[in-house]
Amino acid sequence: MVLAELGGRISGAVRQMSNEIIIDDKVLNDCLNEITRALIQSDVQFSIVCDMQKNIKKIVKLNDVAAGHDKRKIIKQAIFGELCRILNPGKASFTPRKGKTSVVMFVGLQGSGKTTTCTKYAHFHQKKGWRPALVCTDTFRAGAFDQLKQNAAKAKIPFYGSYTESDPVRIAVEGVERLKKENCDLIIVDTSGRHKQEAALFEEMRQLSEATKPDLVIFIMDSSIGQAAFDQARAFNQSVAVGAVIVTKLDGHAKGGGALSAVAATKSPVVFVGTGEHMDEFQVFDVEPFVKRLLGMGGDWSGLVDKIQEAMPMDQQPELLQKLSEGNFTLRTMYEQIQTILKMGPMSEVFSMLPGFNQELMPKGSEKGSQTYKLKRYLIMMDSMTKKELDSPNAELMNESRIARIAKGSGSPVEDVKEMMEAYKRMAKMWSKASKGKGLNISKKISKKGSGNMNAEQMCKALPPEILNQIGGAGGLKSLMKQIGSSKDIMSSFK
Numbered sequence: 001m002v003l004a005e006l007g008g009r010i011s012g013a014v015r016q017m018s019n020e021i022i023i024d025d026k027v028l029n030d031c032l033n034e035i036t037r038a039l040i041q042s043d044v045q046f047s048i049v050c051d052m053q054k055n056i057k058k059i060v061k062l063n064d065v066a067a068g069h070d071k072r073k074i075i076k077q078a079i080f081g082e083l084c085r086i087l088n089p090g091k092a093s094f095t096p097r098k099g100k101t102s103v104v105m106f107v108g109l110q111g112s113g114k115t116t117t118c119t120k121y122a123h124f125h126q127k128k129g130w131r132p133a134l135v136c137t138d139t140f141r142a143g144a145f146d147q148l149k150q151n152a153a154k155a156k157i158p159f160y161g162s163y164t165e166s167d168p169v170r171i172a173v174e175g176v177e178r179l180k181k182e183n184c185d186l187i188i189v190d191t192s193g194r195h196k197q198e199a200a201l202f203e204e205m206r207q208l209s210e211a212t213k214p215d216l217v218i219f220i221m222d223s224s225i226g227q228a229a230f231d232q233a234r235a236f237n238q239s240v241a242v243g244a245v246i247v248t249k250l251d252g253h254a255k256g257g258g259a260l261s262a263v264a265a266t267k268s269p270v271v272f273v274g275t276g277e278h279m280d281e282f283q284v285f286d287v288e289p290f291v292k293r294l295l296g297m298g299g300d301w302s303g304l305v306d307k308i309q310e311a312m313p314m315d316q317q318p319e320l321l322q323k324l325s326e327g328n329f330t331l332r333t334m335y336e337q338i339q340t341i342l343k344m345g346p347m348s349e350v351f352s353m354l355p356g357f358n359q360e361l362m363p364k365g366s367e368k369g370s371q372t373y374k375l376k377r378y379l380i381m382m383d384s385m386t387k388k389e390l391d392s393p394n395a396e397l398m399n400e401s402r403i404a405r406i407a408k409g410s411g412s413p414v415e416d417v418k419e420m421m422e423a424y425k426r427m428a429k430m431w432s433k434a435s436k437g438k439g440l441n442i443s444k445k446i447s448k449k450g451s452g453n454m455n456a457e458q459m460c461k462a463l464p465p466e467i468l469n470q471i472g473g474a475g476g477l478k479s480l481m482k483q484i485g486s487s488k489d490i491m492s493s494f495k
């Protein structure tokens with residue numbers, strides 16, 4: 001089961017529970033059983049799921065809930081808390097510091113994606129101003145040296161390895177020493193893998209670890225290994241002190257639940273996930289936004305802002321943020337968002353960040369092609385709308401006859417147009433919620449000062465703290481603003 005499907009099932013179970021008129025033990029059990037089934041089918045270890053269910057039942061004592069308290073909310077919070085707890089080992093991993101040399105060793109089975117991920121990790125840090133370097137100690141697989149060397153050359157990352165030396169420990173020690181002298185601040189040691197867990201591999205890893213004294217050992221786990229994840233992660237952790245996990249190939253038909261098991265086995269957090277073969281298909285992993293997405297609770301604002309940054313011209317961003325903040329979400333806004341999304345790459349990632357869009361909206365199987373296809377269909381349907389329909393903030397305008405006309409005009413079944421309208425309503429509701437109450441009510445403050453003249457400090461004051469947090473605090477906002485510039489005619493692209 002791919003993660004999108006897992007998310008769809010979990011959020012579906014929670015929604016089903018929320019729709020019940022009376023919340024009793026049966027409703028709670030049904031909801032938990034469905035979540036349990038989904039997690040087990042996604043390869044989360046059985047005992048972890050059982051513990052989770054027990055803990056939630058301990059937290060949620062429906063008979064003790066005082067009148068007036070929202071049982072649905074209590075259940076949702078308990079599920080959220082438990083999923084976060086499974087993914088959060090309670091200790092942060094070592095975080096390398098820019099400018100101070102750190103050695104990070106990558107371990108994992110052959111084919112798990114170690115070599116690819118080493119380069120992605122180096123490239124990720126290089127983009128942020130680090131001086132990373134790669135050391136190839138894989139003397140086991142013919143071709144490993146060339147693979148890493150080529151990757152390093154492509155990304156312009158210093159590299160150390162040897163065609164002739166057969167002792168991986170010697171290569172590692174020499175490589176780390178050499179690259180330290182070259183002032184590299186993040187030295188990444190790629191180790192060799194084996195087809196299966198075997199003594200020779202673990203002994204080599206142990207020796208490498210002893211010789212290079214890495215600040216961090218990252219276990220690379222292929223997300224498609226299924227229920228084997230727990231044992232595999234534990235076996236590696238018993239040989240070297242794993243401090244973090246990177247889960248690879250989450251773009252495929254992987255059963256992403258193995259990530260939860262790996263965390264439990266190593267007591268180390270997942271720090272990144274690999275979502276494709278390309279260098280940039282690599283994401284920071286944050287527990288809370290991830291679980292929120294699984295549960296269909298709001299969106300991942302900071303992730304969305306990052307993605308928007310990548311897809312939108314720099315000078316168009318303040319107006320976009322402003323527009324998002326106004327809560328005046330029309331079909332045209334959705335149209336333009338979809339156009340932006342289509343520029344952003346893997347749909348499953350981006351789609352799930354949009355508040356109000358839940359994973360079930362994505363077609364089953366969630367192949368990139370079919371998600372893109374669906375979004376493109378939405379655009380085609382909206383192309384058959386009038387200007388009035390696109391710009392009206394009132395979804396009620398879209399009555400049966402208008403829907404029938406749009407279906408005919410776009411060559412789509414009426415159900416598809418209705419489904420798109422449902423998606424639109426959900427999004428509009430979320431934006432509107434966010435813009436009122438504790439949401440994104442920055443537009444008035446911005447317009448008073450004029451967005452073009454607003455500096456990061458003023459913007460910091462204008463933004464509600466929770467949104468500011470998600471953008472990465474004052475620092476994150478400042479760097480965003482720096483890139484944004486102060487263009488005033490941005491609205492033209494978002495009309």
Ligand SMILES: Nc1nc2c(ncn2[C@@H]2O[C@H](COP(=O)(O)OP(=O)(O)OP(=O)(O)O)[C@@H](O)[C@H]2O)c(=O)[nH]1
Pocket residue numbers: 108109110111112113114115116117138141144191192193194248249250251252273274275276277
């Ligand atoms: N789709 C997808 N493919 C990936 C991802 N990460 C790695 N791969 C592919 O997985 C295959 C194996 O990756 P490698 O990096 O060579 O694996 P390795 O663990 O270094 O293997 P050894 O060096 O033999 O131990 C390659 O074809 C990669 O392109 C990912 O996140 N998504």
